[in-house]
Amino acid sequence: MRCPQCGGRESRVVDSRDLDEAATIRRRRECASCSTRFTTYERLEAARLVVLKRDGTRQDFDRDKLASGLRKALTRRPVPDGAADQAADEIEAELRAGGTSEIPSSRIGALSMDKLRQIDQIAYIRFASVYQSFEDLEALKREVDRVYAERGVPAPKV
Numbered sequence: 001m002r003c004p005q006c007g008g009r010e011s012r013v014v015d016s017r018d019l020d021e022a023a024t025i026r027r028r029r030e031c032a033s034c035s036t037r038f039t040t041y042e043r044l045e046a047a048r049l050v051v052l053k054r055d056g057t058r059q060d061f062d063r064d065k066l067a068s069g070l071r072k073a074l075t076r077r078p079v080p081d082g083a084a085d086q087a088a089d090e091i092e093a094e095l096r097a098g099g100t101s102e103i104p105s106s107r108i109g110a111l112s113m114d115k116l117r118q119i120d121q122i123a124y125i126r127f128a129s130v131y132q133s134f135e136d137l138e139a140l141k142r143e144v145d146r147v148y149a150e151r152g153v154p155a156p157k158v
Ligand SMILES: [Zn+2]
Pocket: 003, 004, 005, 006, 007, 008, 031, 032, 033, 034, 035, 036
């Protein structure tokens, strides 16, 4: 593992911690040349998940890309650190539990929206407006109304 600062190859582990019920090990390392500290993650390689995209192409499932999409939706929302990562892990677990190795991208989109709806409704609307590319304000308003309906309160008049 190269040091991100100087590219040095020697580092020592200063801390090591289990994450996700020990499915992942996080290690803090210190570069032997410049003492920069950085983090590495080690996880068991699981069976490949392949995403079938809308245009018919296939792509390896990328958990980190999913997490960064969720993180973007959750930017500056009052949610705990790691909420996006936890949601991505849960989505991945759900996909793996499905037992099929090829997953339509629409399923990942739908699971992401479900998770975000539970975590934070603004993040959900942000994500949905990109993902579903609402045609107009009416479509966006219908979605907002749906969120209100789920909470059992009437939408405010605007
Ligand atoms: Zn270094």
